[in-house]
């Protein structure tokens with residue numbers, strides 16, 4: 001086993017991917033060459049487009065003068081073709097850049113979320129996180145990369161067009177400018193509102209994702225409580241808010257381009273009337289008027305596109321804000337190159353020692369108030385106590401999901417605060433309450449996180465967890481598919497599979513959190529045997545729910561209100577610990593009615 005020094009560990013809040021500076025900006029910077037190429041291609045296409053009215057004006061002059069038409073026609077055709085080719089290549093390059101930005105942002109965001117500090121992640125709504133990773137990032141393509149490049153090209157087209165119109169006839173340009181300025185101001189106001197509406201819409205979409213995820217994650221509970229309609233109405237209400245805000249965004253977007261079109265149509269009417277009188281008065285040629293009107297038409301598309309692009313950019317900025325916010329989530333301290341080699345089978349366990357450990361989830365509200373006890377390097381140590389005593393919290397501190405506020409936790413004599421996280425989590429296996437199984441085969445579940453595990457590792461883990469016979473009886477064996485949450489397996493089988501999955505990793509210490517809460521008597525007996533076998537191989541620290549599992553333990557730690565009350569064997573504690581006797585009595589009384597947990601609701 002090699003370990004990295006704390007200095008090599010990445011401090012919380014900083015990571016390989018930038019958080020504070022804005023993830024999207026950093027990712028976009030990586031793809032700037034492609035965006036620049038797209039802009040250059042777009043500008044070349046714009047130049048080809050802008051030259052067309054001049055050449056068509058020349059063609060009209062040539063027709064009027066009766067001179068040769070072959071060269072002017074050839075120029076116009078070449079420009080048309082060049083314009084079309086440049087535009088399509090530009091669209092492809094831009095699309096490629098957009099997809100690459102979306103891909104890089106998604107993968108970086110997933111890394112940030114997977115590497116997040118457990119407490120920081122716990123404060124987020126999972127559906128909203130999902131919406132940010134999947135939906136908000138998809139907006140980046142159209143609303144960020146494409147619109148930025150599009151705006152640059154369209155703006156160049158507009159500026160170029162206006163310059164050429166100025167050369168052709170400044171008076172007509174003045175008439176055009178008055179009409180366009182009025183509609184431009186309206187468009188700017190609309191764009192501002194659009195940004196606000198888009199921000200709201202993105203936030204409501206996040207709420208919707210969070211609510212749908214909440215209902216789906218607890219579908220059985222929803223059905224058991226006959227709350228389908230309630231959830232339907234609740235989600236429907238958020239969906240209605242999403243619809244309303246989406247409609248508002250669509251309405252504002254829809255008003256943007258007509259606002260400009262009205263200005264253009266008014267300009268066109270004014271230019272034709274003014275231009276016709278200037279041609280009649282001899283101060284302008286018919287060819288110049290034709291070219292001017294063509295420029296006006298040429299301006300329509302880039303102007304409208306530019307305004308649409310600004311609208312999209314506003315929507316994109318709302319998404320970028322949400323993405324950057326998620327990317328800034330606090331990170332666990334991970335070494336740059338995690339290193340851990342699994343223990344060989346039979347290598348034995350590691351002693352776990354809590355020395356005056358203090359911890360509170362909230363400041364001023366201590367959950368653990370100086371916990372001290374030792375779990376020897378082999379055998380089963382059970383932790384019992386009333387509900388809310390802090391049993392699960394103890395295990396989570398040992399996994400370093402949270403950092404202790406005071407005291408030390410030693411693993412094999414080493415302070416776990418000094419162990420790199422991958423090493424610590426390689427040494428300690430944690431089977432939490434309702435350990436989720438993953439959609440896929442039994443085999444995939446067992447190999448989860450340890451693709452290098454051998455067939456021997458798997459068989460030994462299955463044997464220790466008492467699952468060998470169960471798997472042998474399945475027609476498809478380890479290739480049997482299990483659904484989300486392990487649908488298709490009994491509660492006991494699910495739990496033992498979760499334990500086997502941890503055992504494949506060959507941990508030195510196995511933490512079982514209320515691993516027998518779901519089991520019937522037969523499954524529980526099987527599991528008790530398994531735990532005994534496992535305890536012969538490594539340290540087992542088990543938050544026990546039932547007296548029957550505690551009776552076997554080599555050592556029982558009785559926890560109450562965040563403090564160790566007593567430590568001993570079952571027989572010793574029955575003699576010496578009033579609290580333990582009381583817990584046992586409650587369990588016995590309940591057990592006569594039905595097999596119930598060993599803990600009581602806090603006192």
Ligand SMILES: Nc1ncnc2c1ncn2[C@@H]1O[C@H](COP(=O)(O)OP(=O)(O)OP(=O)(O)O)[C@@H](O)[C@H]1O
Nearest residue numbers: 122361362367386387388389390391392393394599
């Ligand atoms: N993420 C959290 N944020 C804030 N408080 C928490 C959090 N998790 C647990 N607590 C609180 O910490 C206390 C100890 O919780 P813990 O889950 O460790 O108790 P426990 O002994 O395992 O209880 P049980 O037997 O009911 O599972 C409880 O008062 C609980 O409400």
